[in-house]
Amino acid sequence: MNIVILSKGALNYTTKRLKEAALVRGHEVRVVNYAKCYMTIEKGNPVVYYKGEKLTGVDAIVPRIAQSLTKYGTAVVRQFEMQGVFTTSSSIAINRSRDKLRAYQLLAKAGVGVPKTVFARETADFEEVIELAGGTPVIIKVARGTHGNGVVLAETRKAAKAVMQAFYVESVSFVVQEFVQESAGSDIRALVVGGRVVASIMRQSLTEDFRSNTHQGGVGKRVKLTEEEEKTALKAAKAMGLPICGVDMMRSEKGPLVLEVNSSASLKTPELLTKRDVATTIIEYIEHNAKARHKKDKVGA
Secondary structure (H helix, E strand, O other): OOEEEEOOOOOOOOHHHHHHHHHOOOOEEEEEHHEEEEOOOOOOOOOOEEEOEOOOOEEEEEEEOOOHHHHHHHHHHHHHOOOOOOEEHHHHHHHHHHOOHHHHHHHOOOOOOOOEEEEOOOOOOHHHHHHOOOOOOOEEEEOOOOOOOOOEOOOOHHHHHHHHHHHHOOOOOOEEEEEHHHHOEEEEEEEEOOOOEEEEEEOOOOOOOOOOOOOOOOEEEEEEOOHHHHHHHHHHHHHHOOOOEEEEOOOOOOOEEEEEOOOOOOHHHHHHHHHOOHHHHHHHHHHHHOOOOOOOOOOOO
């Protein structure tokens, strides 16, 4: 098969592992910087160009789209979808997962546990927002953020109102969530591939920071999921339409609560800690599904 990995970082751990796994299994594979692709839009002839050449004869793509380039990256994915090329993550599913409000709405509708959440933009009624989230302390997040950036723990009403006021002044949409004390500083990431959890780790902050992201200095360890946690991860992946993803959850007295479904989850920490060959599992998923796809794929517009 001819596989294209859409990634800005050819030396990125996940990109390298996917390429290695595809080559070992006898596929042609190329890493393409989607930010440098350009496209022609005309009747019946969707074309993607890269470095002066048409990208033709592609059997499958693996999108590794950065948060900051979601709009352009998903446009490139959509162009391949219009050609009938198989993709491990559809353009519409990537967009869903990147919009926190949209994601929480879809997860809640599907019956997936999520933290109590209030979404707001320009409101002067900060007291009511705090009350609706269950009172302080609360977590306040920028509606679009990643790696733990744009996330604040407000321990008092005064602090919460100050943060929301700042977002109000900047006209930034924000999310206010209940603070789950029993899970402070830790969360679980479950990697899902084709309806199975293939690796799971717990991430723990080394400091008093409530964020557990490894990008924020957190560390990880292997963890065995409970039956309920595994079901929650699979249900969340299905609700977002992402057969390959990372599901971030926290343990609470109410059961597992999903924080995020990541369409471009890193394989590095899960693979190194669990010793699972997740990259090969993803390539096997492509082998089993790319050729069997219906010829008239839906376009995620």
